[in-house]
Amino acid sequence: MFFNPEYIILSVIGSIIVAFMSLSSRQPLTLKQLKGSRFLPFKIRRHEGTYDETTESRVRSITELAEYHETAARLANMIHKDGAGTWPPRAEHAPSYWPPALRPFRDIYDEMAPLLPSATPSLDDDVNRERIAYFRSRLWNLLNDKVNLQEVTALLAAAEAGRWDVFPRDVYNAFYVCVAWCRHAYRWGTIPAVRVAQVEKTIVLPPELISTWASLQRHFGLDSDSGNMMSCLILNFSPSGEYALKINTGLSPIITSSEEEFARICNEMEALAVPIYHDIVRATISFAHGDKSACLEHVQGITSQLRPLLSSYYDRVHDSKIARSAWLSHVQGFFAWGAGYENESSGDWEKFDGLSGNQVLLFQALDAFLGLEVYLPKQVLLRNVPQLQREFSEAVGRHSFRHRLGNEGVEGRIKAEFGEIVKRLRVFRSAHRTRAKIYLTVPAPERLPMTAGKSLLKDNMDDSLEFLDEFMVLRLQQTV
Structure with a gap:
């Protein structure tokens, strides 16, 4: 029997595509699916002596359990979305992976981080007011001069629309940390925090730190002006485990x-x-x-x-x-x-x-x-x-x-x-x-x-x- 090589090649490609689509569909349930889902009967599977206990295997197991119970579905959904597919959440802090519109934020962090801390804080309120005003003015001007807010807004809108090919989740997580760092640094103006900053009842932040934060917080379902455990600590590590954005740059090792x-x-x-x-x-x-x-x-x-x-x-x-x-x-x-x-x-x-x-x-x-x-x-x-x-x-x-x-x-x-x-x-x-x-x-x-x-x-x-x-x-x- 005669076989057309072109037909065979197309058939193989088709099989690969179908298999890929099948694997891609095995993602955590969406919130809409979750609310209306009827979970399947669960067949008990005992631990075996060779059970693989790596984080990857556990995440995979949690994903597989998502169709059997609400707790697994909620956990899998959290890992897939907020964790960028793993837990603790993955955050890509290397600026080379960031879309060009976001890189100025990291450049600004690099420039401002050494100016934030002081080894010995002043006890003079006037000196502290001057120091805070200088730091805030410089950060405001850098954001205004270097950030194209229209381009950043377009990226955040793509993320809100689910375009994670445009704005990868792990980069999004790292950007969340960077904006949180800038907001907290602007809020205090100097570290250690001092009395004159503590008694301020309201803070007027730069526009580049307002609209971006609002979008990021909407994504995570939050409405605080402040950072949180995720934005300030848990996400502040690279995939290799390096501590990323620092508070006390240039101070003593202790x-x-x-x-x-x-x-x-x-x-x-x-x-x-x-x-x-x-x-x-x-x-x-x-x-x-x-x-x-x-x-x-x-x-x-x-x-x-x-x-x-x-x-x-x-x-x-x-x-x-x-x-x-x-x-x-x-x-x-x-x-x-x-x-x-x-x-x-x-x-x-x-x-x-x-x-x-x-x-x-x-x-x-x-x-x-x-x-x-x-x-x-x-x-x-x-x-x-x-x-x-x-x-x-x-x-x-x-x-x-x-x-x-x-x-x-x-x-x-x-x-x-x-x-x-x-x-x-x-x-x-x-x-x-x-x-x-x-x-x-x-x-x-x-x-x-x-x-x-x-x-x-x-x-x-x-x-x-x-x-x-x-x-x-x-x-x-x-x-x-």
Whole structure:
């Protein structure tokens, strides 16, 4: 029989295209699909001795589970969109990968970063006002001179339309960090943050930092003027793990290393949290389908993985890694905000706080899995925690089964394992409470008592610590 070579070649190409389309379709469900989906019956698959436990394999498994349960679908959707296909989220900070219209922002960071910090802050308000005014004026002029806002707006519009071929997600994530850095640097004008900046009630930002931020925040489902855990810390690492945009450029190693060690805690904890998220999903699915033994296995996995994860905090938050002399002055203040505007409708003053450890996804997901009430007020969640992270935690909470467990047999063992998770979280929250006090009591005569997450506190540090302790004690009491 005669075979036409051209026909054979076309057939092979056609087969490849069909296969590619089939693979491409295996993406996390869209929000529209998710709301109307009916999840498929789940066939329990036990762990095997050769189970591949890399991050890539877990992300792949989460994606495969998306059609079986809401928790998996929400998690897969978050990883695909906000994470650029992985977790912790991928952020491409190399300017050579950025569209040309965005590169001036990174050039401006390179020029302004060395001008922001001071090794020893001035206690003279007039000197500080002059320093802040100079920094802000120079940053404003550079943005005005170098940024083509029309071209940047067109790129952001392409992203909002889903054109990720034009504006790749990992570049988008890195750009989010760059704009957040510029906004926080402009807001303070000098680091350490000083009194005259703290008492400012409103900040008039350059246009290049307003419209871009509005678009970025819409994408992540946020409405705060301030940066957050994602924009300031978790996304501030390159794919190779390099700390990208710095606060204290040019200062002593004890300051710069303290800054980087602090930043690495949150990014590393999210990396170590991937197996926990995976087991939360699999435990939830297993319980829903009546396989209590598999459920127990996954809850035990969460307990065992909490130890090395929390160790990343314990091993760094002490003076030899994060110097007490550097953190309060040269790190914490940058992530605060404490300014706002008057609400035209109500006449109320809308003040925005900054970065807080309460924004960490891991603890929100664990609390939801344990069936604990949400700690952050709804307004704070909407302002500072990305929408897809909120949706994942809310789905976990909706399917929490801890309080439906009996006391006997496998269910009793699962219940006891939940108790171990609670115990480890209580130890962590107690340790955090103690260490936070140690770091917050370091003298900072250049400023008023302030945290990043709560902004200005009481008039003196003793009253401020008492005020903060109420929040930490309350959450400790709720962790049961």
